[in-house]
Structures are given as structure tokens and as C-alpha cells.
Amino acid sequence: KAGVTQTPRYLIKTRGQQVTLSCSPISGHRSVSWYQQTPGQGLQFLFEYFSETQRNKGNFPGRFSGRQFSNSRSEMNVSTLELGDSALYLCASSLEASGGTNEQFFGPGTRLTVL
Amino acid sequence: AQSVAQPEDQVNVAEGNPLTVKCTYSVSGNPYLFWYVQYPNRGLQFLLKYITGDNLVKGSYGFEAEFNKSQTSFHLKKPSALVSDSALYFCAVRGTSGSARQLTFGSGTQLTVLP
Numbered sequence: 001k002a003g004v005t006q007t008p009r010y011l012i013k014t015r016g017q018q019v020t021l022s023c024s025p026i027s028g029h030r031s032v033s034w035y036q037q038t039p040g041q042g043l044q045f046l047f048e049y050f051s052e053t054q055r056n057k058g059n060f061p062g063r064f065s066g067r068q069f070s071n072s073r074s075e076m077n078v079s080t081l082e083l084g085d086s087a088l089y090l091c092a093s094s095l096e097a098s099g100g101t102n103e104q105f106f107g108p109g110t111r112l113t114v115l
Numbered sequence: 116a117q118s119v120a121q122p123e124d125q126v127n128v129a130e131g132n133p134l135t136v137k138c139t140y141s142v143s144g145n146p147y148l149f150w151y152v153q154y155p156n157r158g159l160q161f162l163l164k165y166i167t168g169d170n171l172v173k174g175s176y177g178f179e180a181e182f183n184k185s186q187t188s189f190h191l192k193k194p195s196a197l198v199s200d201s202a203l204y205f206c207a208v209r210g211t212s213g214s215a216r217q218l219t220f221g222s223g224t225q226l227t228v229l230p
Contacts, residue, residue: 033218090158090159
């Protein structure tokens, strides 16, 4: 069974631009969560989607948004990029929505660099 | 709000020696606890989880973890460390209601196994 895939793997943008990251979950998984990983802040939860609905949202500004499609693939968008948005963005999928007992399976991440 | 503490940023151990990576948590109600490992430039890999039942949980690659409710701890252990175990380890907790259902990660512990 294929794992979680994320595209692109690396991205370089400049301040003020916007970016869209994509995540394809493991087949059959309906929950997709996004995390931001930085050396200073560690792993921070962005949001979770389940069956095309946002279930939970972390403490990030409105510049960070996401969506999920009917095939469970998810995208996250960051508008008006800031230098501090440079990070590894991780996507994770699981069988059931958050609160369940299933573990999450992570993709390799997208490394975003904002210049 | 739930939280996870990994008190050691760095743990060094000689190959063949037992290793312990510490984790304490705070959450309302019964916790679901997880350990993940991250290798350089990779996403997180699931190691093991505690949901209920036996306090000693066995996971992948010979790792195990002991749940201690009175001490609110979930330490990761391995009887004999390998150089290939060198990686970044994350403990995570999930509550069972409201926003606590999202996964909250600790700050991570860098494990180095010395040959």
C-alpha cells in the first residue's frame, strides 16, 4: 500500500507570494492533518480535514487555509508569505477522525523556504 | 490545554546499552499516547501507542514504552541500542474530547547512539 505523498518536496518563494501544497493520503484514509515543523516551535498543528470538512484548527493566522477533496486528497494554501513561514510542512493521514485510537501516518513533508 | 514534555533535548547512549527517552504529559481524561521517530529529511514514522490495557506497550524495531498513570509518564525504552536508532524522537498525546482530540507533540529528543 502506497504511503502518504506530498508535492512538491521542496519549494522556494519570496515574501508576499502565495503557495499551495498538496497531500495524497493512504488509500482508504479519510482524515488528513497538516503540521508545521520549525526548529524553534517544533511540531505545530495547523488543521485537520475529514470527509471534506475541517474538523479542527490550530492557532495559525487566516493566511493559512486548506481544503479536502472528495477523493480525500488535501491542499493547504499560505497567502502573503512571510519569512517566518519557512518550515517543513507535514501531512498525516489516518483512518478515522481525530479523537480515535488510530495512529497517523506522515508524508515526507514539503520544505518551504521563503526569501 | 493538553501538553507534552520531553525534558531532554539530547540523549547519548553507547551501542548495546539500554536507552530511555522520557516523556510526561498533561491531558483531561484518559490519554492516548504515541511515539514517533524522525530521520533526517523524512516525515515521522509511528513506533507505538498506548490506548488502554497493559501498561507496557511493544512497538516497532524493538522499542517499548511504559505508561505510568500516577506519574503521567510514557517513557520510551529499548534494551539494546543500535547506531541506526540515532534519530529525533517525538512523544505525542491525544485527548478524547473537543480540541483535545488533536495530536499534541513534545519538543522532541535527539537520540545519538555512539558506536
